[in-house]
Amino acid sequence: MKKLSARRRHPLAALVVLLFALAAIGGLYAEFAPAENAQADSSAQSLAIDEGKRLFAVGCSSCHGLNGEGSSTGPSLVGVGSAAVDFQVGTGRMPAQQPGAQIPKKKNIYSQSDIDAMAAFVASLGPGPVTPTKDQYTSTETDAISKGGELFRTNCSQCHNFAGAGGALTQGKFAPSLENVDPKHIYEAMQTGPQNMPSFPDTTMPEKQKQEIVAFVRYQANEAPNPGGLSLGSLGPVTEGLFGWIFGLGVLIAIAIWVAAHTTKAKKS
Amino acid sequence: MSHDMSDDKLPQAHAAGEGHGEAAVADNPFADPGLPPHEPRRTDIDERAAKRAERQVSLLFIVSMLATVGFIASYVSIDADRIVYIFPLGHISALNFALGMTLGVALFCIGAGAVHWARTLMSDVELPAERHAIEADDETRADVIEQFKTGAAESGFGRRKMIRNTLIGSMALVPLSGVMLLRDLGPLPEKKLDVTGWNEATPNAPIRLVNMNTNEPMKAEDIAVGSLTFAKPGPSALRPAGLQESDEDFQEAIAKDALMLIRIQPNDIKDADSAALGFEGVLAYSKICTHVGCPISLYEQQTHHALCPCHQSTFDLSDGARVIFGPAGHPLPQLKIVTDASGYLVAPGGFEHPVGPSFWERSE
Numbered sequence: 001m002k003k004l005s006a007r008r009r010h011p012l013a014a015l016v017v018l019l020f021a022l023a024a025i026g027g028l029y030a031e032f033a034p035a036e037n038a039q040a041d042s043s044a045q046s047l048a049i050d051e052g053k054r055l056f057a058v059g060c061s062s063c064h065g066l067n068g069e070g071s072s073t074g075p076s077l078v079g080v081g082s083a084a085v086d087f088q089v090g091t092g093r094m095p096a097q098q099p100g101a102q103i104p105k106k107k108n109i110y111s112q113s114d115i116d117a118m119a120a121f122v123a124s125l126g127p128g129p130v131t132p133t134k135d136q137y138t139s140t141e142t143d144a145i146s147k148g149g150e151l152f153r154t155n156c157s158q159c160h161n162f163a164g165a166g167g168a169l170t171q172g173k174f175a176p177s178l179e180n181v182d183p184k185h186i187y188e189a190m191q192t193g194p195q196n197m198p199s200f201p202d203t204t205m206p207e208k209q210k211q212e213i214v215a216f217v218r219y220q221a222n223e224a225p226n227p228g229g230l231s232l233g234s235l236g237p238v239t240e241g242l243f244g245w246i247f248g249l250g251v252l253i254a255i256a257i258w259v260a261a262h263t264t265k266a267k268k269s
Numbered sequence: 270m271s272h273d274m275s276d277d278k279l280p281q282a283h284a285a286g287e288g289h290g291e292a293a294v295a296d297n298p299f300a301d302p303g304l305p306p307h308e309p310r311r312t313d314i315d316e317r318a319a320k321r322a323e324r325q326v327s328l329l330f331i332v333s334m335l336a337t338v339g340f341i342a343s344y345v346s347i348d349a350d351r352i353v354y355i356f357p358l359g360h361i362s363a364l365n366f367a368l369g370m371t372l373g374v375a376l377f378c379i380g381a382g383a384v385h386w387a388r389t390l391m392s393d394v395e396l397p398a399e400r401h402a403i404e405a406d407d408e409t410r411a412d413v414i415e416q417f418k419t420g421a422a423e424s425g426f427g428r429r430k431m432i433r434n435t436l437i438g439s440m441a442l443v444p445l446s447g448v449m450l451l452r453d454l455g456p457l458p459e460k461k462l463d464v465t466g467w468n469e470a471t472p473n474a475p476i477r478l479v480n481m482n483t484n485e486p487m488k489a490e491d492i493a494v495g496s497l498t499f500a501k502p503g504p505s506a507l508r509p510a511g512l513q514e515s516d517e518d519f520q521e522a523i524a525k526d527a528l529m530l531i532r533i534q535p536n537d538i539k540d541a542d543s544a545a546l547g548f549e550g551v552l553a554y555s556k557i558c559t560h561v562g563c564p565i566s567l568y569e570q571q572t573h574h575a576l577c578p579c580h581q582s583t584f585d586l587s588d589g590a591r592v593i594f595g596p597a598g599h600p601l602p603q604l605k606i607v608t609d610a611s612g613y614l615v616a617p618g619g620f621e622h623p624v625g626p627s628f629w630e631r632s633e
Contacts, residue, residue, distance in 0.1 A: 170569065170581075196572065198531070201493045228365060259384060265308045
């Protein structure tokens, strides 16, 4: 101790003390630091992010940037969440074939595990809506369809038509038909507001109401009877009028011509 | 049959058949050939065919009768909720289908029967009817004018001026009764077109914005950028429970009070006045189109355009709802919103401009 004390004014003493302090802090850190961080690199989540990043670099980065920061041709993906990726890639809208007023749906070329990996990567860029699980978008309530119908007419029917048949918007954009859309994708569209569709976040439309809307849309597409007969696309007076004038009037004209063309005279001329 | 037919309208076919055709053509190549000779129908010459046609017509009428009975029977017996599967129509209402088919058959068979009857059994002999002048002959016309003059002189219409003038007066006043009845179109709307339920709000007693979906008041952080929410007025002095669907005048009230709530990044808002009426980028616009009052909420969150489905009026909600396309004459009215002490979105007053379509006395 005396020896140590005697050298406390040595020019290198400060350096030695600094080294000891650094070693002590490093040791304490190693002891108390959360173990998960150190192990994260080998977890499934991290592997998915790595795999997603690789797929993203190949399929998405030309428009959205190597790190999803966006460019002049594609928006930033920071904060869009995994639900947006699952919707856009799952319905085949992304990767887009060409720029335009609206990116239409097409055949999906990715497997669900690839989509999940890309979703994990994009979700790691910033917090956003999370891909829903099956019980999130499936309602078990018996009155879900009727409640969903009311919510659908308030929130959705203005663009998607009262029967979910879709409709036109401005300058070549359109609200697509909801027939044959996967319930998960309907739910994700409401969560994330893809392209020009506004979003309906849980704060203004709780999860339960989204479930009811999904239940109504599925019922409308699959089971809803059509009391009037042919639905003619459920597009309203335009197709009905066209059908009435062309088909209905056409049949009457054909009958009139047939009647006039067949003489009742005994001597056929 | 041809007592009123002149000779030159009779068929020329016989003359041509006798070999004098050439001379006739040289005479007048454009001569009216007249009617072709009458050809009898099979039912005219064959009594069995006529009987068969009669049976066919009767059968059509009987089918019509049965279809009418079927219509009544289906109306009475088929449950209105019953859904059946019929190819190729799919799942349809059994009652609608039965009523439509039976009524259609009943009417069609009457028509078809009448046509068949006229074609096969009613007389088909050609009957030309000559046109005659509409004008009466000179003698009759002179007689009528003479009678009118005598009548006018006998009535003393020109001589007794008092009667003439009072008659004109009474005839002139009669239409006023009709004009008075137009008052039944009233009463005049007074201020009803200028005010909405939001006019109940004052800066000291603001009205909360209530979410149409959840029936709950909203905070600004509930409204995400790019989202769309519909709102109605919350509790006020006039409506302590807020506007509810069970209210008797709900439809009338929501037709003026309905709001679209959107949120735009504050630096994307082009109109400073519009931004000032909003709260941190949350903007509240009337949902009623200023053209003819359709509910307008086809909102495109990237372009911030709202499109009216009726006549394609398009409003730029990031620029004070300026009309960028279509027949609408005014921007959508915007409601000023602030937050109350608990952080809920409230309106401290009504719309600055009247909502809905223009009207004569609309204040600018």
